[in-house]
Amino acid sequence: MTHVAAEPSKAPLNTPAVILFSVSTAAVLTVFPWYAWAYHFSLGAWAFFSFCMMATGLSITAGYHRLWSHRAYEAHWSLRLFYMLFGGMALQNSILIWSSMHRVHHKNVDDVDGDPYSIRRGFWFAHMGWMLRNYPTAELDFSNARDLERDPIVMFQHRHYLALALGMNIGFPLLVGAACGDPWGFLLLGGLLRLVVNHHCTFFINSLAHYWGRRPYTSQNTARDNDLIALLTYGEGYHNFHHLFQWDYRNGVRWWQFDPTKWWIAAWSAVGLTHGLKRTPEFKIQRAMLQRQFEKTQAKLRACTQSGRLAVLQKLLEHELEAFAFTLNEWKHLQAERIEAARKQIAGQWENSEARRRFKALEDSLRLQRRRVRLLRLQTA
């Protein structure tokens, strides 16, 4: 059960973070409206703002998160260089620190003593509070990030983080702005406003995406799927799916789900800048969704008060559970056949065979069964 760790309120302040967030927020609330009122922002400055929003946002979601934290795909050095530069501009710490901590978040999700930004310590804590003090839960330990320590781009950014962050946040907007004849406008929009908006958009992944929405794939943690949050977080709002299938390069797994990060990663694969995109087998996705349907139906039956009807519905549910066990068994046999075919080096032949059709039939049967179990639940008063 949840409990609050004893030391949080006594943890010392993280002064650089407090200064960064206070100064940037105060400036957005004062300098920014004053400048907008006294002068005006050029169209070029707004275009630069949009570009920087996209570049920093995607560098965090596609780079820091899906590439470096989860190894969901491989990326060409030029793309990693882009993520390194604009991820530095996002001011969310170095790739090494961010990714190592994010791996701890997945490993200990929701644990108040193990998850660095556990939602069980409150919405504010998960959103920003965890960065304002040096909590023991956010202590650095790179033993879970040895692979990242071997990436020269990651280590270059880690060693020169401060210079790079200052250069990208101040030098870069001033330079581009000067070339376009509006240095202060570019700095205020592309530097300051973008920084604060982008901070909160990505912080929502730790707060809102663990707080508000549905849980279609797992109820084992607080992560939620929410289309509205996906709009604000470059597609990271499908967080329930992500926590169950963290190595998938997609968070919004359906083609229609708004996930610009997955489209970005897939688009670059067309020209060879990304490859090895990992996808969860459809059967596993359907299996998780059906398990959730069973869970919800069983809970509803437990609350059902009509005893005559309850017996009938329970019988039906038992049949469905038996059918589910049968399908899982079939699938295990097919998996064993696939492994055997790979061992005999006839995998290609096997994939094109009848077995492929049988895999598809099992996926379809789970889909149909999910609908039946859902209908069964709807009949429960």
Ligand SMILES: [Zn+2]
């Ligand atoms: Zn999470």
Ligand SMILES: [Zn+2]
């Ligand atoms: Zn993640």
